[in-house]
Amino acid sequence: MLTKLGILREGKIPPDNRVPLTPEQCIEVQQNFPGVQVIIQTSHVRCFSDEEYREKGIPVQEDVSDCDVLMGVKEVPIIDLLQGKIYFFFSHTIKKQEYNRKLLQTFLQKKIQLVDYEVLTDKNGFRIIGFGRFAGLVGAYNGLRAFGLRNRIFDLKPAHQCAGLEEMLYQLNLVNLPPVKIAFTGDGRVASGVLEVLEFMKIQRLSPEQFLETEQPEKPVYAQLLPQHYARRKDGSAFGLQHFFKKPEMYENAFLPYAHSTDVLMAAAYWDPKAPMLFTAEDMKQPGFRISVISDITCDIEGSIPSTKRASTIAEPFYDYNPETGELEAPFSSEKNVTVQAVDNLPNELPKDASRDFGRNLIDKVFPSLFGEDADEIIERASVTKDGKLTERFSYLQHFAEGE
Incomplete structure (x- = not known):
C-alpha cells in the first residue's frame, strides 16, 4: 500500500527557510522505504527551490490534500490544517503556550494526529531529532x-x-x-x-x-x-x-x-x-x-x-x-x-546545513518507526493528539485545551 508523504510549505510569518528533507534525501526515502512517495508543496521561501526537487523527479504541487502524512518545520497555519491527517512539526503547544491554544484545539476538532518533533525520543527517553x-x-x-x-x-x-x-x-x-x-x-x-x-x-x-x-x-x-x-x-x-x-x-x-x-x-x-x-x-x-x-x-x-x-x-x-x-x-x-x-529561529540562519542534519535524523531514527513497525513506540510517545483526543501522556493539557 502506497503512503504519500507531503512536505509542507512553511506558512508561519516570518517564513522559515528550512525543510524536513532535502531533494537528495527525498530520493533516499523512496529508495529505503519502497511504499513511500514524497510530494513537495510549492514554495517560494524554502532554501531548496521547487526546481531542485523537480530535477530529482519529486512531484511539486500546490495541493497536498491526498497525502497521508504531512511534515513541516514550524507551526502550520490553522486555516491550512486538514481533517484526519498525521502531521509532524514543532507545535509549541506542550508547555501550554497561550498563543497556540487555538492550534491545539484545532488538532482535536479535526481529529489530527499531531506528532511533535520536540518529544520524539528513543526507548531511553533521549531526544532523537531537532535543530x-x-x-x-x-x-x-x-x-x-x-x-x-x-x-x-x-x-x-x-x-x-x-x-x-x-x-x-x-x-x-x-x-x-x-x-x-x-x-x-x-x-x-x-x-x-x-x-x-x-x-x-x-x-x-x-x-x-x-x-x-x-x-x-x-x-x-x-x-x-x-x-x-x-x-x-x-x-x-x-x-x-x-x-x-x-x-x-x-x-x-x-x-x-x-x-x-x-x-x-x-x-x-x-x-x-x-x-x-x-x-x-x-x-x-x-x-x-x-x-x-x-x-x-x-x-x-x-x-x-x-x-x-x-x-x-x-x-x-x-x-x-x-x-x-x-x-x-x-x-x-x-x-x-x-x-x-x-x-x-537561529538554525534558519544556516538553513541548508540545518535541514540536511535534520533530514538525516528523520531518515535514520524516525522513518523506520513511521513507515514500519513502531516497536519502541517512538511515534506513539510523540503523538500529542489522536482521534480527537489528547493522548494519555499529554492529558495534562486537557484544561488548557478547554480554555481554562
Missing part, C-alpha cells in the same frame, strides 16, 4: 558577534549572509578575542553546538571553580555550567540532578557568583517554568553584575533570564536591556545596558 546543534552553533556565533559590535573591536559577518556552516566558522578565524570570560549553560544538543564553536576557536576551558577563581584571565576562557552549578535545594539538602528535573520548584537560584564573574553568557539549557530563574531583574541592577552580553539561545520569553523580554529577528538580532528601568533600548546604545541576542 538544537545548529541553534547552539549560530547562537554562540551571534553572541560573539554582539560582543565585537558592542565593544567596537570586530564586526563578524552575519551568519545568514554566510554560504553555510563552513564559511561561518571561517569568519571566526579572522577574530582576535580579548581576554573575555564566557559561560554557557546546559549539556544537550544546543550546548554541544556552543561547545563546538568555542572549541573551534581554541578558547581555554576552565572548570566552574577555576572560572570563579580567575578574575582577570590573560586570554579568553570559558566554563560550562550544569544545574548543580546554578541551582541549589531550598532546604539545604544535597543537590540531586534527577530530583531537580522532577521537583524543580524545590530549588532556588545559585547563579549569582557566575553573574559577578562572566562577561558573555550563552544560555543553552532547557528551562522548566517551575525551576528558579538564573537571576532576577533586581540582581541585574546590582554593582557586581558583570555580564554585558547575553546570547539567550533557548529564548524563553520572560523565562530564566529577565532581560529576554521579546524574541529578536535574524534581520535585527540584538537589543539592549536597561537594568535600571527594565526597558528595552536600541542595541549598543549604552555601556550600562546589557546587550541581548534572542533570535527564536
Whole structure:
C-alpha cells in the first residue's frame, strides 16, 4: 500500500527557510522505504527551490490534500490544517503556550494526529531529532558577534549572509578575542553546538571553580555550567540532578557568583517554568553584575533570564536591556545596558546545513518507526493528539485545551 508523504510549505510569518528533507534525501526515502512517495508543496521561501526537487523527479504541487502524512518545520497555519491527517512539526503547544491554544484545539476538532518533533525520543527517553546543534552553533556565533559590535573591536559577518556552516566558522578565524570570560549553560544538543564553536576557536576551558577563581584571565576562557552549578535545594539538602528535573520548584537560584564573574553568557539549557530563574531583574541592577552580553539561545520569553523580554529577528538580532528601568533600548546604545541576542529561529540562519542534519535524523531514527513497525513506540510517545483526543501522556493539557 502506497503512503504519500507531503512536505509542507512553511506558512508561519516570518517564513522559515528550512525543510524536513532535502531533494537528495527525498530520493533516499523512496529508495529505503519502497511504499513511500514524497510530494513537495510549492514554495517560494524554502532554501531548496521547487526546481531542485523537480530535477530529482519529486512531484511539486500546490495541493497536498491526498497525502497521508504531512511534515513541516514550524507551526502550520490553522486555516491550512486538514481533517484526519498525521502531521509532524514543532507545535509549541506542550508547555501550554497561550498563543497556540487555538492550534491545539484545532488538532482535536479535526481529529489530527499531531506528532511533535520536540518529544520524539528513543526507548531511553533521549531526544532523537531537532535543530538544537545548529541553534547552539549560530547562537554562540551571534553572541560573539554582539560582543565585537558592542565593544567596537570586530564586526563578524552575519551568519545568514554566510554560504553555510563552513564559511561561518571561517569568519571566526579572522577574530582576535580579548581576554573575555564566557559561560554557557546546559549539556544537550544546543550546548554541544556552543561547545563546538568555542572549541573551534581554541578558547581555554576552565572548570566552574577555576572560572570563579580567575578574575582577570590573560586570554579568553570559558566554563560550562550544569544545574548543580546554578541551582541549589531550598532546604539545604544535597543537590540531586534527577530530583531537580522532577521537583524543580524545590530549588532556588545559585547563579549569582557566575553573574559577578562572566562577561558573555550563552544560555543553552532547557528551562522548566517551575525551576528558579538564573537571576532576577533586581540582581541585574546590582554593582557586581558583570555580564554585558547575553546570547539567550533557548529564548524563553520572560523565562530564566529577565532581560529576554521579546524574541529578536535574524534581520535585527540584538537589543539592549536597561537594568535600571527594565526597558528595552536600541542595541549598543549604552555601556550600562546589557546587550541581548534572542533570535527564536537561529538554525534558519544556516538553513541548508540545518535541514540536511535534520533530514538525516528523520531518515535514520524516525522513518523506520513511521513507515514500519513502531516497536519502541517512538511515534506513539510523540503523538500529542489522536482521534480527537489528547493522548494519555499529554492529558495534562486537557484544561488548557478547554480554555481554562
